[in-house]
Amino acid sequence: MNVNGTALSTGEVQLGVVHAPATAGEDGELSFTVATAGGQPVAKYEEAHGKQLHLIVVRADGAHFRHRHPVLDPETGVWTIPWTWAAAGTYRVFADLTPAGGESVTLSRTVEVAGDYQPQVAEPIAASVVDGYQVTLEGTLAAGAGTLLTARVTRDGQPVTDLEPYLGSFGHLVALRQGDLAYLHIHALDDGKPGPEIRFHAEAPTTGRYLLYLDFQAAGVVRTAAFVLDAA
Ligand SMILES: [Cu+2]
CATH class of the missing domain: 2.60.40.1930 (Macroglobulin (MG2) domain)
Known part of the structure; x- marks a missing residue:
């Protein structure tokens, strides 16, 4: 691939x-x-x-x-x-x-x-909190195969159902392979529903660790939830 x-x-x-x-x-x-x-x-x-x-x-x-x-x-x-x-x-x-x-x-x-650089270690994590929005990413990545990833957005324990379209869909997911930061296009499977779930079709080229970033818009603000998944 x-x-x-x-x-x-x-x-x-x-x-x-x-x-x-x-x-x-x-x-x-x-x-x-x-x-x-x-x-x-x-x-x-x-x-x-x-x-x-x-x-x-x-x-x-x-x-x-x-x-x-x-x-x-x-x-x-x-x-x-x-x-x-x-x-x-x-x-x-x-x-x-x-x-x-x-x-x-x-x-x-x-x-x-330039400046004092303290690198962070990326460990697998499938839950992220941004500005009071809790976002989980369900599903797995598989080397050389397509898989379904589902992001679920909640706030104060309640499903968020008023996500706003951003760049033509309710969520954008970027994945980067740890090590060379190879860039994966991940396509939203557009259900036309403004949450709480956003579904994506992902394809990892190899095994290894991937850094994932979900952009979503709610209450007029675009936010990014970050995740780390390993592809088997
Ligand atoms: Cu863009």
């Missing part, structure tokens, strides 16, 4: 140098250009899940995950977003995009953020 997101180029396009604040806590912006293999900036994109480019940023240990949508300057092909690093460390920046007339790609680069 092919894996995505471990290289800064595919045959046709490359992710340029990522400019960002050099140290944790420093306010600034994050910017980059996507270019052809020959170095020509790409300024036209196709939309996927409502956006021309999905930016995923995570520290190498799986902490500090962010899914954002930078703004494109169509004149220069430069993507920009205001940015502050919460903590030091080595980060991976993923750009998930489709050049106009091209194929969907996930490109990535490493960015170093």
